[in-house]
Amino acid sequence: xxxxxxxxxxxxxxxxxxxxxxxxxxxxxxxxxxxxxxxxxxxxxxxxxxxxxxxxxxxxxxxxxxxxxxxxxxxxxxxxxxxxxxxxxxxxxxxxxxxxxxxxxxxx
Numbered sequence: 001x002x003x004x005x006x007x008x009x010x011x012x013x014x015x016x017x018x019x020x021x022x023x024x025x026x027x028x029x030x031x032x033x034x035x036x037x038x039x040x041x042x043x044x045x046x047x048x049x050x051x052x053x054x055x056x057x058x059x060x061x062x063x064x065x066x067x068x069x070x071x072x073x074x075x076x077x078x079x080x081x082x083x084x085x086x087x088x089x090x091x092x093x094x095x096x097x098x099x100x101x102x103x104x105x106x107x108x
Contacts, residue, residue, distance in 0.1 A: 004029040006100035008093060012076035013043060026075060026097060028104050033066070035073060044068045048105040053098055064094045066101075 006028040013024040013035055023038040034045040046068045053066040064075045077093040 002030065005104050006097060008077050008097060010078055012074075014074040014076075015071060016074065020073075026077070028100050031104060033068060033101065033104075035066075035068065035075075044071060044073070048101055051101065051105075053101050055094060055098065062094055064097055 004027050006026070008026045009023070011024045011026050012022050013020045013026075020043055021037045024043070025034075025036040025038075025040075027034045027036065028048060031048055032045055033048050033051050035043040037043060051066055051068055053064055055064050059065065059074075060076075062077055064077065066073050066075060075094075075097070077097055
């Protein structure tokens, strides 16, 4: 198995209006985006070319929104599992996720 192109743990994954996990994982590997629970169970996954993601104007700097298989998820990415919202490095982690998704899909 190859190294994931992007992996973030301690991610809060929510599907409006409820939270699915507070310590999940977002992983981009072998051309697929996978959203996992804290126990490693798959919430959803899709080829990266079929995933839409971005950071809406109303979101905090550590949040991103991803549409996977028609379902919209709010991802709160904290640097190194840090639970402080909007702290230093928070926007870096969500920016890293969005950049990795674009790279994996071949969009530059």
